Amino acid sequence: MTTIFKKIIERDISAEIxxxxxxxxCIHDKFPQAPIHILIITKKIIPNIQELKVEDMHLLPKIxxxxxxxxxxxxVQDGYRILTNxxxxxxxxxxxxxxxxxxGKVLGGKGG
Numbered sequence: 001m002t003t004i005f006k007k008i009i010e011r012d013i014s015a016e017i018x019x020x021x022x023x024x025x026c027i028h029d030k031f032p033q034a035p036i037h038i039l040i041i042t043k044k045i046i047p048n049i050q051e052l053k054v055e056d057m058h059l060l061p062k063i064x065x066x067x068x069x070x071x072x073x074x075x076v077q078d079g080y081r082i083l084t085n086x087x088x089x090x091x092x093x094x095x096x097x098x099x100x101x102x103x104g105k106v107l108g109g110k111g112g
Contacts, residue, residue, distance in 0.1 A: 035104030
C-alpha cells in the first residue's frame with residue numbers, strides 16, 4: 001500500500017523535512033493541531049504500533065530520542081505530547097506508523 005507518507009519519503013510529495021536518516025523522517029504537519037506539530041514517521045511501512053515486529057523494536061528508542069531532540073530544538077522541552085493512534089477506530093487516518101509531537105501551547109484533554 002502506498003501512503004501519503006511513503007510518497008513523502010520517496011519525494012513524490014513535498015514536505016518540510018526537519019530530519020531524516022535510514023529509519024525515520026520528521027516533518028512539519030501540514031494541518032497542525034498545535035503551534036508545534038511535528039510528525040515522526042518510520043520509513044519502513046508498518047501500518048500501526050500493533051504491527052511492530054520484534055525486529056522493528058529498535059525504532060522506538062530512536063523515535064523517542066529524536067522527539068526529545070526536536071522538542072528542545074523547538075523550545076517545548078518542558079511541555080509536549082507524543083501521540084500515536086492504532087487503527088481507524090482510534091483515529092488513525094494514515095495506515096503508516098507515525099508519532100505526533102505536539103507543543104507550544106497548553107494542551108487540554110485527557111492524559112495522565
